[in-house]
Amino acid sequence: MYVHVNAAVSVDGKLSSRRREQVRISGDADFDRVDRIRAAADAVLVGVGTVLADDPHLTLDEEDRRVQRLRAGRSGNPARVVADSRARTPTDARILDDEATTYLLVSDRADPDRLDELREAGAEVLAVGGDDGRVDFGVAFDALESEGVERTMVEGGGEVIFSLFDADLVDELTLYVGSLVIGGREAPTLADGEGFVDDFPRLNLVDVERVDDGVLLSYER
Numbered sequence: 001m002y003v004h005v006n007a008a009v010s011v012d013g014k015l016s017s018r019r020r021e022q023v024r025i026s027g028d029a030d031f032d033r034v035d036r037i038r039a040a041a042d043a044v045l046v047g048v049g050t051v052l053a054d055d056p057h058l059t060l061d062e063e064d065r066r067v068q069r070l071r072a073g074r075s076g077n078p079a080r081v082v083a084d085s086r087a088r089t090p091t092d093a094r095i096l097d098d099e100a101t102t103y104l105l106v107s108d109r110a111d112p113d114r115l116d117e118l119r120e121a122g123a124e125v126l127a128v129g130g131d132d133g134r135v136d137f138g139v140a141f142d143a144l145e146s147e148g149v150e151r152t153m154v155e156g157g158g159e160v161i162f163s164l165f166d167a168d169l170v171d172e173l174t175l176y177v178g179s180l181v182i183g184g185r186e187a188p189t190l191a192d193g194e195g196f197v198d199d200f201p202r203l204n205l206v207d208v209e210r211v212d213d214g215v216l217l218s219y220e221r
Contacts, residue, residue, distance in 0.1 A: 001141040003169050005154040005161055006037055008176040009190055015158055018184035022054045025178035027212035031061070034155075037174070039065040041078045041153035043103070043144060047160035048084035057094045058155070079103060079149060083135045083160050087114045091121040098122065103147070105140045109133045137167050162193030165201045173203060173219040176211065 008025040009015055016023045038044055044058045059077040060066050066076040077100035082089055087110035089095075095102050096118075104118060107129025115125050126143045130136035144152070154164060164170050175190070203219035210216075 001145055001149070001169075002151045002171050003141075003154060003164060004037065004041070004152070004172040004174070005164065005170050006034060006174045007156055007161065007190055008178060010178055010180050010182040012181050012183060013189050014182035014184065014187040015156060015190065016053075016188055017182050018186045020049070020053050020188060023182065025180065026176045026214060029212050030176050030214070030216070033211065033216070035061045035065065037153050038078055039069065041151050042074075042149040043079040043081050043152045045081040045083065045152050045154045045160070047157050048082055048088050049159065050155070050157045051082055051084070051089055051093055051095060053157075055090075055094050056155075057097075057099070059099050075100060078153070079147075081105065081144065081149075081152070083137075083140075083163075084110075085129060085133060085135050086110050087118060087125075089118060089123070091117055096122045103144065105135045107133045107135060135163075137164055137169055141169065158188045158190060158192030162191040162195070165191055166193065166196075168201070168221075170201075171221055173217075173221075175217045175219070176214055177217065178212075178214040 010025060039060055050056060058080045070076050080095045080100050080102040083105045085107040087106050089104060102123050104123045104125050105128050106125055119125055128136055128140040128143055206220050207218035208215060
């Protein structure tokens, strides 16, 4: 599994404000770049916190890119994947429409009745929990590969991104740094979770590019 994390942060490293509401950090040129990355992916992964806060659709914006995928024998949109250990995704979430396959990654602590409701709403449920009741991303990616997913784009949030770095599963990171300050000790950052105290993941900076009114940093592991 090739894992590409993409995110946009403020100059002080925040994904959004302390209210965890969506903040426009980048502009049209960066939005188009993100759409190109989605078009190249087999699946787009987010955490349930992103679903609850933003209700994203996670489909392609440009019709031409959907057409190109179809001509290549692929689905029009990449699959959508939600890391949702306790099955909190709303049954009326936009990601549960029929525009693309949606996989929910859950643990054994998810309520069985709730899982039935989500299946009825259109979700494909994958039980991939670890002993701690959280999603085991190593197991999850193996399960997704068996479904034909070989390249995954990760769009957040900070808890998911931290977990992927912690499990040494990130191959590439593209980070747009916008020219605004959000602040707030409780505002989400690129990699939340428990944080590292030693053996910090190291990245190789491979490119720096000005995009819109910010900077795009490209890293490889």
